[in-house]
Amino acid sequence: MNLFRLVKRDTITSMHHTFIRVIAILIAFGLSSLLLVFTKSDPIQAFYNLLIEPFQYRSGPIEIIKLTTSLTVISLGIGFAFKMKFWNIGAEGQILLGAIGAMVVARSLPTMSAVGLLPLMLLGSFVFGALWGLLPAFFKAKFGTNETLFTLMMNYIALNIVKTLESGPWKDPKSFQNTITPLPDNARIPSLFSEIPWSLLNAGFGIAIVLTAFAYYYINHTKSGYELSVVGESESTARYAGMNVFAIVMRTMIISAGICGIAGFIQVAGNNSTLSSGVAGGLGFTAIITTWLSKLNMFMIPVVSFIFAIIAIGKDGLITIGIPSAAADAIQGIILFCVLGCEFFIRYKIVLIKKSDEFISKVRGAA
Amino acid sequence: MVAILTESNCIELKNITKTFGSVVANNNVNLTIQNGEIHALLGENGSGKTTLMNMLSGIYSPNSGEIKILGEVVNGSSPREFINMGIGMIHQHFKLVDVMSAKENIVLGQPGSIYLNARKMSREISELSEKFELNVNPDKKIYQMSVSEKQNVEILKVLFRGAKVLILDEPTAVLTPQETKKLFKILKNMKENGCSVIIITHKLNEVMEISDRVTVLRKGESIATLNTNETTAKELTELMVGRPIDLSIERKQVNKGKKLLKINQLTVLNEEKIKALNNVSFEVFEGEILGVAGIAGSGQKELCEAITGMQKVKSGHMTFKEENLIGKSPRDIFKMGISMSFIPEDRLGMGLVASMNMIDNVILKSYQKQKGFYLNRKPARMLSEKLIDGLEIKTPGVHHPVRLLSGGNVQKVLLGREIESNPELLITAYPVRGLDINASYKIYDLLNEQKEKGVGILFVGEDLDVLLEISDRIMVLCEGRVVGIVEAKEANKEMIGYMMTGGDMHESI
Numbered sequence: 001m002n003l004f005r006l007v008k009r010d011t012i013t014s015m016h017h018t019f020i021r022v023i024a025i026l027i028a029f030g031l032s033s034l035l036l037v038f039t040k041s042d043p044i045q046a047f048y049n050l051l052i053e054p055f056q057y058r059s060g061p062i063e064i065i066k067l068t069t070s071l072t073v074i075s076l077g078i079g080f081a082f083k084m085k086f087w088n089i090g091a092e093g094q095i096l097l098g099a100i101g102a103m104v105v106a107r108s109l110p111t112m113s114a115v116g117l118l119p120l121m122l123l124g125s126f127v128f129g130a131l132w133g134l135l136p137a138f139f140k141a142k143f144g145t146n147e148t149l150f151t152l153m154m155n156y157i158a159l160n161i162v163k164t165l166e167s168g169p170w171k172d173p174k175s176f177q178n179t180i181t182p183l184p185d186n187a188r189i190p191s192l193f194s195e196i197p198w199s200l201l202n203a204g205f206g207i208a209i210v211l212t213a214f215a216y217y218y219i220n221h222t223k224s225g226y227e228l229s230v231v232g233e234s235e236s237t238a239r240y241a242g243m244n245v246f247a248i249v250m251r252t253m254i255i256s257a258g259i260c261g262i263a264g265f266i267q268v269a270g271n272n273s274t275l276s277s278g279v280a281g282g283l284g285f286t287a288i289i290t291t292w293l294s295k296l297n298m299f300m301i302p303v304v305s306f307i308f309a310i311i312a313i314g315k316d317g318l319i320t321i322g323i324p325s326a327a328a329d330a331i332q333g334i335i336l337f338c339v340l341g342c343e344f345f346i347r348y349k350i351v352l353i354k355k356s357d358e359f360i361s362k363v364r365g366a367a
Numbered sequence: 368m369v370a371i372l373t374e375s376n377c378i379e380l381k382n383i384t385k386t387f388g389s390v391v392a393n394n395n396v397n398l399t400i401q402n403g404e405i406h407a408l409l410g411e412n413g414s415g416k417t418t419l420m421n422m423l424s425g426i427y428s429p430n431s432g433e434i435k436i437l438g439e440v441v442n443g444s445s446p447r448e449f450i451n452m453g454i455g456m457i458h459q460h461f462k463l464v465d466v467m468s469a470k471e472n473i474v475l476g477q478p479g480s481i482y483l484n485a486r487k488m489s490r491e492i493s494e495l496s497e498k499f500e501l502n503v504n505p506d507k508k509i510y511q512m513s514v515s516e517k518q519n520v521e522i523l524k525v526l527f528r529g530a531k532v533l534i535l536d537e538p539t540a541v542l543t544p545q546e547t548k549k550l551f552k553i554l555k556n557m558k559e560n561g562c563s564v565i566i567i568t569h570k571l572n573e574v575m576e577i578s579d580r581v582t583v584l585r586k587g588e589s590i591a592t593l594n595t596n597e598t599t600a601k602e603l604t605e606l607m608v609g610r611p612i613d614l615s616i617e618r619k620q621v622n623k624g625k626k627l628l629k630i631n632q633l634t635v636l637n638e639e640k641i642k643a644l645n646n647v648s649f650e651v652f653e654g655e656i657l658g659v660a661g662i663a664g665s666g667q668k669e670l671c672e673a674i675t676g677m678q679k680v681k682s683g684h685m686t687f688k689e690e691n692l693i694g695k696s697p698r699d700i701f702k703m704g705i706s707m708s709f710i711p712e713d714r715l716g717m718g719l720v721a722s723m724n725m726i727d728n729v730i731l732k733s734y735q736k737q738k739g740f741y742l743n744r745k746p747a748r749m750l751s752e753k754l755i756d757g758l759e760i761k762t763p764g765v766h767h768p769v770r771l772l773s774g775g776n777v778q779k780v781l782l783g784r785e786i787e788s789n790p791e792l793l794i795t796a797y798p799v800r801g802l803d804i805n806a807s808y809k810i811y812d813l814l815n816e817q818k819e820k821g822v823g824i825l826f827v828g829e830d831l832d833v834l835l836e837i838s839d840r841i842m843v844l845c846e847g848r849v850v851g852i853v854e855a856k857e858a859n860k861e862m863i864g865y866m867m868t869g870g871d872m873h874e875s876i
Contacts, residue, residue, distance in 0.1 A: 008388040223734055223742045226727070233720045239677055240709070240717050241731045242697035 024342035077259030090151025092284030093158030098261025101128025129261015137253035383432035410584035455525025544864035624653025633683035658838030775806030
């Protein structure tokens, strides 16, 4: 017989909300500690390395900011599509195409000054990313093609285009390996702070801040943002209200994929110094998780991306104290699982059968 | 098949309570079903009828209380157990596999050999069908059947599984008056064969016509059980609603104005390229309510969507005050300056955005009038507050998602928004479906108010009594054709029902 039943919560206080999340994090630490003890490591030392140590050495915070920047920009891009319930999992490919776009501009205008060249590279990356996203959007809007498969497949095409460029047309003649010629200094995003050289921290995170503000304003306070939310909730309501669903889908995907393209520009002209097939490096997939965890709240995206970046950078610190990298990945997984899993308990509560009668009388008393 | 019962009560429900979250669907409900009776379960939408019957068929299990079948307490919670104990439920939405034959559907899920003795099965099914006059052809595929035939297959299915108690959830909602009569004959036949029947309904005339006893549910509680021949429709309504209520709908006398909508030989194809509307011609004038009657799926949806520009038209003419509507999208119609309002059947899926709040729903039709990029929600917020006061919409506030409102309040948000846009033509499909009596009458009042203002109204309805009372003229559709348009004053229910099945209106009189 059933010993307990699940009851949907109507309301939850923010105190209770926080309490559940704190418990989830404690459980995550508990479970990870078990794993660490099993691998004969010291859990306290491990958590120190995971969460605190990245901030201790000079390049740690810089690495975290760089990763936060990339994740934020990509998540914002994905957020636009997700808000419309267009499951764009092709960010990876759109980043690569954006990177190609930036490279095309930089290679065709080698002598231009940075002031003129960088905005053009940004534009190039936006256009290339947008075009890559427009193709699945067109087929989805016109013929109802499944966008999940379509955008996923296009990632692999993008990856192989970059590999082709690496081994042939854009190959660095000075290199013995298949790498692309590095970008000259005028095509690199400068640093915002004079004391930190651009090779360490570039101004890419400025772009992320501007884009976050733009995304929030667009989705919450513009007619176009309202339209894409309506299309996401119900296409037939959108048609009923006289919206041009085709145009809205196309427009939104231009923005979504275009922003992912900009992330490609930040990667090649900022974080890396050239295009390579590893330039997206799975960020397009990680960003799906950060977007979802932010519950499509544009202001939450940088926060979640920051937490993600700490864990990702800190993970390397685990490996230095002899924890196998697979175990480090497992710990990251455990933390995510607990944090995501606690959402269930925020929405539902478990009531023991014995107690359910009391519960009913309480409810009845309240009503 | 029909067992001889020794107990006089075949079912006893004692103090049944069922909650969903903090919603109490059933609260200490008591119900006793005697052998060989037809027992009506009467109550408004949301009064807990279906929840109660779902517990009696093992789909839900109660939080507390006792279910006794033939004197035995049932503890189990699986539908199969209840089927084995002789309870058969016929749901409002049929649970049949379309591509299979009646026979295959009936034996589906039955224990026994995986090989079917097809001929023996067919014979048994035919015998049972004859005994209860169900007229089911065991080898006919479900998708080839009419709604009434499908219902008979459902009945046969539970009888074949040995049901002694039959539960029917709103069985007449999808039937014409003629089909309803046939169904009632079948039910009476069953009663004579010793079966008990529980019929869930909110239609009083049906309760009076068929039941032996009636139990009234209100807000999840069992209010009373009465012998039908000792009560009146008026008393039952009062029990159901909780206070006296006037059930007549007024037909306001308004002078017919100018011609608003003229439709000539309109043909529309549905997704399967079959004619959903076939050569439909009619006109709507200012200040009149044109009722549309027809069995579900006779082209009502396509008609509404064709007029509002959501559905492509194959051929024909359609003008609004002499302006052509053919080939125009909803956006084009809006840009032409035509003020047309449509209250669709699917309120939360088409008329409103379920997860959004009232402001964002009220702004849906007017935001395009705003200039520029920025969306100004202020006017919509003010309008929302005005609607909440004016139409007595019960909501915690303008920021509450409309999906969480009750059916009546959802409809008020939708109708309120549309009326505020000052329409010249109002198209409304099943505007009171799922609403309680109070909310329904509020909606009828609002429609009459619009009619007095000179608005032309196309009212697609399902309750013929209501259609006859509120409409000025009634157009009857059958399989996408207009069977006839009659003056409501001169029409009666039998005549409309006959026309709904395609019969000529002059033959029925």
